[in-house]
Amino acid sequence: MSDAYVGGIEAGGTKFVCAVGTxxxxxxxxxxxxxxxxxxxxxxxxxxxxxxxARFGPPAAIGIGSFGPLDPNSDSPTFGSITSTPKPHWANADVVGPIRRALGVPVGFDTDVNVAGLGEWRWGAGRGYGTILYLTIGTGVGGGVLVDGRPLHGLLHPEMGHIPLPHDWAADPYKGHCPFHGDCLEGMAAGPAIGERWGRPAVELPPEHPAWELEAHYLARALQGFICTLSPERIILGGGVMEQPQLFPLVRAKVREYLNGYVQSPAILDAIDSYIVPPGLGNRAGVLGAIAQAQMMVA
Structure with missing residues (x-):
């Protein structure tokens, strides 16, 4: 991969982060x-x-990691656009076109989680691993899979936040926050769902609050499925919700409990603390991943 001077954009639903460098x-x-x-x-x-x-000269390329859903297929007529997002004004918005036309450089485009995962694979907690899963739990829930540094695509891109989960309605009568699916993973475990369920923002809930045991349950159920289907060598959990330090031990313990010895890997049986980890790049994973994505285009 190149070390060229490039630009990166972390295009989030709340804020944009732009950077230039190597x-x-x-x-x-x-x-x-x-x-x-x-x-x-x-x-x-x-x-x-x-x-x-004007200060440093033109970048060799621009990488963009964006909120979605979006079209990452460079052969598609709607490549570079956000598609069916509920965010006002952004449905069907062309993100790549205006930037490519104005700057005259190659522009890469992928989901924010795929791009953040790329940053972690190259420089952060995923470095040295062939297959990693990057999951962010914040305002929404999204996931990206990197295989030897290449984000997993297919029909469009993974939408891991919208998988269905077992829902015990007696234990948790909350209907879910997702406008599309109700009680999917994002609908039950994203920050807005926590606040809506408990009547207070997640950041105001103390560590001993029952919210965190329930949150760990839903995240661990999702990871159980991802481990069995994707077999990642390392799992990285980012996003604002995961800044609660009590969550990681709860999630790790429940993942091991729910797998129930079925996946016979030392990473889970003996070293789960270093298997499910926070981002090595912290909250810079997205914009640094966009820089790494741009560098892939000029390698």
Missing amino acids: GPDDVRAEARFPTTTPDETIGRALAFFREQE
């Missing part, structure tokens, strides 16, 4: 601003890159 030790400039309308937000991104071009 990697974690060479981020020459960075900017963060709210995600408003497509025209205003993409316009601010372009202004940032034009300013950096």
Whole structure:
């Protein structure tokens, strides 16, 4: 993979993060601003890159990791667009086109979780592993799989936050937050679901609150399925919800319990603390992954 000077965009549903550089030790400039309308937000991104071009020269490429759903197929007529998002103004918005036309460089485009996973695979907690799963639990839930540094695609891209889960309605009568599926993983375990279920934002709930035992249950059920279907060599859990330090031990214990000895791997049986881990790049995984994605385009 190239170490070229490039640009990256972490296009989140709440904020955009833009940066230029060559990697974690060479981020020459960075900017963060709210995600408003497509025209205003993409316009601010372009202004940032034009300013950096005047200082450092043109980047070799731009990588974008975006919220979705989106079209990552470069052969598709809607490549580079966000598709059926419930976020106002962004359904069917073209993200790649305006940036490619304005800057005249190659532009990569993928889900925010695939791109963050790429950053972790290259420089963070996934380094040295062939197959990793990156899952983010925050305002939404999304997942990406990297196989030898290549994000998994298919019909479109994985939508791991929208898998169905066993739901004990007597133990948890909450109907779920997802406008599409109700009680899918995102509907039950994302930050808004926690706040809606308990009547307080997740950040205000104390470590001993029963919310966290329930949250660990849903995350562990999801990981049980992902381990059995994808067999990742390392699982990285990021996002604001996972900043609760009590969650990791709860999730690890429940994953081991729910697998019930079926997956006979030392990583799970003997070393689960180093199998299910936080991001090595912290909250910079997304924008650094976008830089890594751009560098793949010019390798």
